[in-house]
Amino acid sequence: xxxxxxxxxxxxxxxxxxxxxxxxxxxxxxxxxxxxxxxxxxxxxxxxxxxxxxxxxxxxxxxxxxxxxxxxxxxxxxxxxxxxxxxxxxxxxxxxxxxxxxxxxxxxxxxxxxxxxxxxxxxxxxxx
Amino acid sequence: xxxxxxxxxxxxxxxxxxxxxxxxxxxxxxxxxxxxxxxxxxxxxxxxxxxxxxxxxxxxxxxxxxxxxxxxxxxxxxxxxxxxxxxxxxxxxxxxxxxxxxxxxxxxxxxxxxxxxxxxxxxxxxx
Numbered sequence: 001x002x003x004x005x006x007x008x009x010x011x012x013x014x015x016x017x018x019x020x021x022x023x024x025x026x027x028x029x030x031x032x033x034x035x036x037x038x039x040x041x042x043x044x045x046x047x048x049x050x051x052x053x054x055x056x057x058x059x060x061x062x063x064x065x066x067x068x069x070x071x072x073x074x075x076x077x078x079x080x081x082x083x084x085x086x087x088x089x090x091x092x093x094x095x096x097x098x099x100x101x102x103x104x105x106x107x108x109x110x111x112x113x114x115x116x117x118x119x120x121x122x123x124x125x126x127x128x
Numbered sequence: 129x130x131x132x133x134x135x136x137x138x139x140x141x142x143x144x145x146x147x148x149x150x151x152x153x154x155x156x157x158x159x160x161x162x163x164x165x166x167x168x169x170x171x172x173x174x175x176x177x178x179x180x181x182x183x184x185x186x187x188x189x190x191x192x193x194x195x196x197x198x199x200x201x202x203x204x205x206x207x208x209x210x211x212x213x214x215x216x217x218x219x220x221x222x223x224x225x226x227x228x229x230x231x232x233x234x235x236x237x238x239x240x241x242x243x244x245x246x247x248x249x250x251x252x253x254x255x
Contacts, residue, residue, distance in 0.1 A: 036208040043244035050247035053181045060179055076170060083166045086159050093156060125174035
């Protein structure tokens with residue numbers, strides 16, 4: 001049967017501008033998937049360290065290349081964002097922070113926390 | 129033909145059996161555990177004086193670091209397994225591929241988690 005209802009579908013992704021909170025929700029899932037990849041790579045790195053200097057050299061060579069560091073910087077952002085937004089979810093779980101304005105504000109706090117924690121982590125790494 | 133099965137008959141064996149919240153609960157408990165664990169991981173790796181073979185093994189030889197790393201891997205893989213299951217359930221509609229993907233995630237999480245824990249122990253217990 002042909003679809004002849006001409007009214008717009010809502011919220012249709014091509015017509016409806018998603019609010020910030022919706023993008024943050026998508027980001028929570030996306031960063032969760034990326035973090036699953038990160039923990040796999042962490043295991044590979046530690047497994048190589050449990051092996052020979054050669055096996056570890058291969059893995060750490062990738063990790064400490066400029067491209068590896070770029071990926072690692074990405075992982076710090078995804079880990080800290082998912083952690084901060086996860087805390088936001090825990091507050092929702094116990095019934096706090098559902099007002100639109102509060103949710104917007106807490107979302108911005110999560111983004112800021114991810115950025116600030118990542119920068120501090122890398123400053124520590126550069127100083128160490 | 130109308131359906132003569134009662135609603136009760138349909139849900140028996142498929143319902144919550146009072147364990148409907150176990151996935152939700154395990155997700156939250158591991159989430160809470162992972163908050164300090166992620167902060168520890170990020171900042172202690174950042175604070176390492178070097179990333180060479182000796183330095184990383186020296187670090188994981190410390191009992192505290194080995195224990196916390198094993199806790200991180202246990203909670204992390206459990207949490208990832210639970211989260212990826214939800215993603216699969218949301219996006220894979222047909223029953224067969226969905227079940228296959230969930231089983232694959234379970235196997236991968238178990239295999240990689242055990243590999244990680246074993247690797248930490250091998251470094252920590254090496255004399």
